[in-house]
Amino acid sequence: MIIFHNLFYGFSVALQPEHILVCFLGVLLGTLIGVLPGIGPLGAIAILLPATFRMSPVSAIIMLAGIYYGAMYGGSITSILVNIPGEAASVVTCLDGHEMAKQGRAGPALGIAAFGSFFAGTLGIVGLMVFAAPLAEFALKFGPPEYFGVIFLGMTLLMYLSRGSLLKGVMMAVFGLIISFVGLDPIEGSPRLTFNLLQLWDGIGIVPLAMGLFGIAEILINIEESAAHEVLKTKIKNIFPNFSDWMQSKGAILRGSILGFFLGILPGGGAIISSFVSYGLEKRISKEPEKFGRGAIEGVAGPESANNSATAGAFVPLFTLGIPSNVVMALLFGALTIHGMRPGPFLMTNHPDLFWGVVSSMYIGNIMLLILNVPLIPLWVQVLKIPYKILFPLILLFCIIGAYSIRSSIFDVLLTIIFGMIGYLFRKFDYEAAPLVLAFVLGPLFESNLRQSLTLSKGSFSIFFTRPISAVSIILAIVLLVIGFMPYFTKAREKFEAK
Amino acid sequence: MINSDQLSGFFWLAISIFVCIEASRVGIGDVHSQGPGFLPFLSGVMLGTFSIILVVTSTLRKPAKREVKNLWKGMSWGKVVLVLILLLIYALLLSILGYLIATFGLIIVLFGIVGKTEVWIKVVAGIITVLATYIVFYVWLEVQLPKGILGF
Numbered sequence: 001m002i003i004f005h006n007l008f009y010g011f012s013v014a015l016q017p018e019h020i021l022v023c024f025l026g027v028l029l030g031t032l033i034g035v036l037p038g039i040g041p042l043g044a045i046a047i048l049l050p051a052t053f054r055m056s057p058v059s060a061i062i063m064l065a066g067i068y069y070g071a072m073y074g075g076s077i078t079s080i081l082v083n084i085p086g087e088a089a090s091v092v093t094c095l096d097g098h099e100m101a102k103q104g105r106a107g108p109a110l111g112i113a114a115f116g117s118f119f120a121g122t123l124g125i126v127g128l129m130v131f132a133a134p135l136a137e138f139a140l141k142f143g144p145p146e147y148f149g150v151i152f153l154g155m156t157l158l159m160y161l162s163r164g165s166l167l168k169g170v171m172m173a174v175f176g177l178i179i180s181f182v183g184l185d186p187i188e189g190s191p192r193l194t195f196n197l198l199q200l201w202d203g204i205g206i207v208p209l210a211m212g213l214f215g216i217a218e219i220l221i222n223i224e225e226s227a228a229h230e231v232l233k234t235k236i237k238n239i240f241p242n243f244s245d246w247m248q249s250k251g252a253i254l255r256g257s258i259l260g261f262f263l264g265i266l267p268g269g270g271a272i273i274s275s276f277v278s279y280g281l282e283k284r285i286s287k288e289p290e291k292f293g294r295g296a297i298e299g300v301a302g303p304e305s306a307n308n309s310a311t312a313g314a315f316v317p318l319f320t321l322g323i324p325s326n327v328v329m330a331l332l333f334g335a336l337t338i339h340g341m342r343p344g345p346f347l348m349t350n351h352p353d354l355f356w357g358v359v360s361s362m363y364i365g366n367i368m369l370l371i372l373n374v375p376l377i378p379l380w381v382q383v384l385k386i387p388y389k390i391l392f393p394l395i396l397l398f399c400i401i402g403a404y405s406i407r408s409s410i411f412d413v414l415l416t417i418i419f420g421m422i423g424y425l426f427r428k429f430d431y432e433a434a435p436l437v438l439a440f441v442l443g444p445l446f447e448s449n450l451r452q453s454l455t456l457s458k459g460s461f462s463i464f465f466t467r468p469i470s471a472v473s474i475i476l477a478i479v480l481l482v483i484g485f486m487p488y489f490t491k492a493r494e495k496f497e498a499k
Numbered sequence: 500m501i502n503s504d505q506l507s508g509f510f511w512l513a514i515s516i517f518v519c520i521e522a523s524r525v526g527i528g529d530v531h532s533q534g535p536g537f538l539p540f541l542s543g544v545m546l547g548t549f550s551i552i553l554v555v556t557s558t559l560r561k562p563a564k565r566e567v568k569n570l571w572k573g574m575s576w577g578k579v580v581l582v583l584i585l586l587l588i589y590a591l592l593l594s595i596l597g598y599l600i601a602t603f604g605l606i607i608v609l610f611g612i613v614g615k616t617e618v619w620i621k622v623v624a625g626i627i628t629v630l631a632t633y634i635v636f637y638v639w640l641e642v643q644l645p646k647g648i649l650g651f
Binding site: 050051053054167168170171174175177178181185187188190191192193216219220223224225387388389390392393394396397398400401404405408410413414417420421424428429430431447450451454458459460461 | 587
């Protein structure tokens with residue numbers, strides 16, 4: 001019963017006019033950036049983070065969360081109509097969604113994506129409500145070694161699951177840690193890695209880093225490729241899927257919703273991975289796997305449901321353990337700390353308005369998204385036709401203003417541009433920035449928990465292996481790293497011997 | 500010919516050496532009493548180790564998949580350099596010229612980088628963009644935008 005009482009309280013927060021407005025703005029902007037190829041939810045949250053500084057923490061998180069799950073809805077529109085994912089979690093939707101559109105079934109594809117997302121999003125929120133409280137209670141037993149173990153596992157999983165080379169993923173995470181050490185040492189207060197620049201004594205901000213690596217870098221890549229995006233010329237009809245479509249999709253939606261939620265909770269998981277896993281699962285259990293890639297509606301329903309419920313699942317570790325499970329959550333972690341909140345087991349008890357307000361706003365946001373996505377699809381198709389030469393200067397300008405507005409500092413603008421250049425080079429040289437940002441955000445927690453643990457154990461690393469939670473987490477992380485690195489050593493040895 | 504992984508590996512090696520030197524300068528300490536440079540030093544050592552592994556494995560890999568020059572082959576990389584230079588100039592001029600003038604100049608130039616745009620469209624779009632962002636950020640969100648030597 002307590003859950004309904006809390007939910008009722010949450011709705012009393014979420015239904016305040018200010019919160020309804022920011023929720024609407026969030027889901028609207030989320031859909032917009034999901035629709036527009038070239039800027040994902042990460043870049044959008046980074047760009048809009050400074051705009052939330054004048055808001056209350058509850059409003060800020062409601063809006064930023066709205067951008068995240070809104071982008072999941074919007075991304076499917078671009079995938080289906082243009083065959084280019086609006087954001088990374090909609091990559092697999094291209095496979096069958098665009099095929100359906102080419103066969104004149106763009107309407108049912110868009111419809112099932114929207115309805116599936118709605119169902120999954122709602123189910124994910126129920127999961128968030130049910131799992132958050134027990135996990136927060138469990139997290140109260142955590143000491144520094146447990147936190148260190150879970151953070152280490154989370155970073156390892158993200159490196160392990162990130163696309164491309166594991167070695168490069170690990171290097172990115174280590175570099176992220178190094179950047180997080182810039183500034184004053186948290187214990188002794190002496191400056192380190194600051195190049196004798198006073199501006200770096202406070203460390204590097206999450207906004208210039210994320211805005212540069214994801215916002216500016218993305219634009220530079222798009223300018224370089226100058227790819228023309230052509231919207232499929234098809235009449236969008238029958239947005240409401242027919243009985244047969246529903247029968248084919250119902251299992252995929254349910255499986256995608258449950259799978260996505262639990263993959264979203266896992267450190268290193270999230271919307272992208274869950275959509276891929278859901279697609280693989282649907283193809284594997286289908287009686288007609290050959291239909292996949294040729295316009296199977298289950299190939300749209302499953303992944304679109306999975307990526308939406310994963311967004312709700314990802315909030316569980318952030319709100320209960322204070323550990324972001326993916327890089328978007330890392331930005332929200334940054335947003336919470338900027339607003340003076342400390343994510344963790346006490347968040348639900350100390351700031352129930354924030355937790356229950358955000359949860360309840362997600363119900364409202366999902367309904368708004370259904371309304372925005374089903375009848376307004378023709379409007380989003382028009383948005384897709386805005387030329388990139390108009391869009392990119394505006395996005396660049398928002399990045400610059402966003403970076404400047406935090407501390408009114410030209411130095412932060414320069415940092416953003418430098419990180420933009422670095423992010424562009426990362427993309428060219430096949431390095432993924434996500435492990436870097438997650439490690440950067442977790443760096444201070446990583447350092448303080450490691451040093452506190454070593455102080456407690458008088459310098460002995462055995463403390464991490466005598467406590468069950470930290471021992472399991474660290475051993476699992478080490479096993480993953482060993483499995484991941486094994487091919488490097490065996491292949492290198494074989495090549496060396498062959499020479 | 501050097502490939503992209505070798506080049507990036509050497510770059511990370513240089514970064515790791517720099518981090519280790521800096522960490523030693525501020526004091527590493529030991530596991531019983533860690534200094535400010537303790538974790539930066541460990542991280543530097545790890546980064547250095549991984550960069551050596553990257554260089555070695557990419558050297559042994561045959562054939563070398565991606566030469567550095569191929570990364571920019573057929574790409575409009577000149578536009579990227581131009582945008583970066585423009586942004587740096589903009590950042591440096593922002594506090595001198597003020598937000599309105601500097602941003603107007605930046606937007607006009609940026610509108611011409613991808614595809615051709617008529618001058619009057621650039622000017623109108625520049626004015627609308629500058630005024631709209633000024634109203635949203637300065638008036639509505641109360642962001643203190645730089646005024647410059649002319650005072651606006």
